[in-house]
Amino acid sequence: SDLSSFIAALPKAELHLHIEGSFEPELMFAIAERNGIRLPYGSVEELRSAYAFNNLQEFLDIYYQGMNVLQKEEDYYDLTIAYLKRIKADNVRHTEIFWDPQGHLERGIPFSTQIDGILRALKEGEETLDISYRLIMSFLRHLSEESAFDTLAEAEPYLQEIYAIGLDSSETGHPPEKFARVFAACKDKGLKVTAHAGEEGPAEYVWQALDLIKVDRIDHGNRSLEDPELVKRLAADQQVLTVCPLSNLKLCVVSDLNEHPVPAMLNAGLKATINSDDPAYFGGYMNDNLNALQQAVNLDQRQLVTLTRNAIDGSWATEERKQVLR
Ligand code: ADE
Numbered sequence: 404s405d406l407s408s409f410i411a412a413l414p415k416a417e418l419h420l421h422i423e424g425s426f427e428p429e430l431m432f433a434i435a436e437r438n439g440i441r442l443p444y445g446s447v448e449e450l451r452s453a454y455a456f457n458n459l460q461e462f463l464d465i466y467y468q469g470m471n472v473l474q475k476e477e478d479y480y481d482l483t484i485a486y487l488k489r490i491k492a493d494n495v496r497h498t499e500i501f502w503d504p505q506g507h508l509e510r511g512i513p514f515s516t517q518i519d520g521i522l523r524a525l526k527e528g529e530e531t532l533d534i535s536y537r538l539i540m541s542f543l544r545h546l547s548e549e550s551a552f553d554t555l556a557e558a559e560p561y562l563q564e565i566y567a568i569g570l571d572s573s574e575t576g577h578p579p580e581k582f583a584r585v586f587a588a589c590k591d592k593g594l595k596v597t598a599h600a601g602e603e604g605p606a607e608y609v610w611q612a613l614d615l616i617k618v619d620r621i622d623h624g625n626r627s628l629e630d631p632e633l634v635k636r637l638a639a640d641q642q643v644l645t646v647c648p649l650s651n652l653k654l655c656v657v658s659d660l661n662e663h664p665v666p667a668m669l670n671a672g673l674k675a676t677i678n679s680d681d682p683a684y685f686g687g688y689m690n691d692n693l694n695a696l697q698q699a700v701n702l703d704q705r706q707l708v709t710l711t712r713n714a715i716d717g718s719w720a721t722e723e724r725k726q727v728l729r
């Protein structure tokens with residue numbers, strides 16, 4: 404049945420969104436031009452046609468290339484405010500966004516330039532669009548533990564503004580255990596922690612995220628379903644999973660959306676949530692993800708309410724804000 408109006412009207416929280424992954428080609432070209440950078444694509448259409456991926460790494464190569472045009476504080480502001488205006492149309496009322504400081508530090512962009520622009524937009528969005536937020540600093544797992552510690556040191560003056568720490572980028576070959584010590588240091592500073600796990604990597608990486616990183620939630624978690632003991636553990640802990648249907652489709656984590664694991668997760672009592680991950684690259688924001696999944700696996704209204712409620716309950720919004728959104 405057509406539940407698109409029902410989906411559109413639900414107040415939503417987004418818990419898995421890379422701000423660099425919300426970089427629409429039109430804005431990318433505009434910022435490239437004003438910064439005097441030539442993109443290796445002749446047009447917006449040509450760039451969009453490059454968005455065809457067989458796996459996570461093929462996407463990441465293009466994603467890191469795209470963020471290279473970000474140089475000034477206002478670039479980070481423009482990127483972030485464009486995302487907030489776009490999700491307002493989807494009735495997203497709270498968002499927890501990742502950013503990858505190492506992807507910019509490597510190019511010589513100061514930490515302060517990045518975070519000042521992002522925070523200026525987030526604060527403006529909270530005031531003018533009534534979208535509450537948390538900012539999550541994410542470590543790139545293909546880089547070293549030492550680089551993650553260096554990045555944490557750069558973040559020190561901003562720890563009041565950074566709510567949590569994440570772990571993303573190339574999963575295979577970069578297990579959570581590689582970052583156990585730096586995440587322990589983050590926890591000691593009172594930060595929440597989360598990690599991408601079980602997207603392409605095995606269930607073992609989800610166990611490591613739980614037991615070695617002691618995550619407060621799991622990003623993706625798809626492959627957890629391969630391990631019944633892990634499913635029991637996730638259900639017992641009521642661990643939140645930030646699942647991303649269109650991302651999974653575009654990165655070939657699932658071969659067809661009608662095989663998506665969300666119904667199985669809900670049936671197993673797991674706290675699944677729906678998110679857009681990198682909407683500019685994967686062809687859809689929150690409502691697009693909910694609509695595509697609803698149609699592919701025939702979710703009913705009760706399941707849609709459960710998914711959006713899981714996100715509000717599992718968010719890091721204040722209790723007061725959660726009350727408003729429920
Ligand atoms: N960085 C941006 N999107 C990502 C994803 N889906 N998985 C891992 N790293 C990412």
Ligand code: ZN
Nearest residue numbers: 419421571680
């Ligand atoms: Zn992600």
